[in-house]
Amino acid sequence: MAKLNYVELPVQDVANTKAFFAAAFGWDFTDFGPTYAATMSGETDLGLQGDRADWTAAPLAVIQVDDLEATEGAVRAAGGTITQPIFAFPGGRRFHFRDPNGNELAAMQADTH
Secondary structure: OOEEEEEEEEOOOHHHHHHHHHHHHOOOOEEOOOOEEEOOOOOOEEEEEOOHHHOOOOOEEEEEOOOHHHHHHHHHHOOOEEEEEEEEEOOEEEEEEEOOOOOEEEEEEEOOO
């Protein structure tokens, strides 16, 4: 079953943003290079995207699915627009899309190893 499992924020300063969330909520982050960090709780996690080239216009909700290709087809069939084709990232693969209202979201499938 699909579930919301991730929210990615475009941020200007990853280090300062990590420090804010650590101080405010006690969250720990794992760094994935100099421009990306994420909580790794296994629940709904938070990613901090510091690379302006990969920023979305607003916070990006990510929906975890069992079959990424089938979901991509379903998104298209339901009237969604693919904004970034399927790509790999540490931990899985995902694609970005806009719903009929113009909201950008992503669907992801976790690696199975």
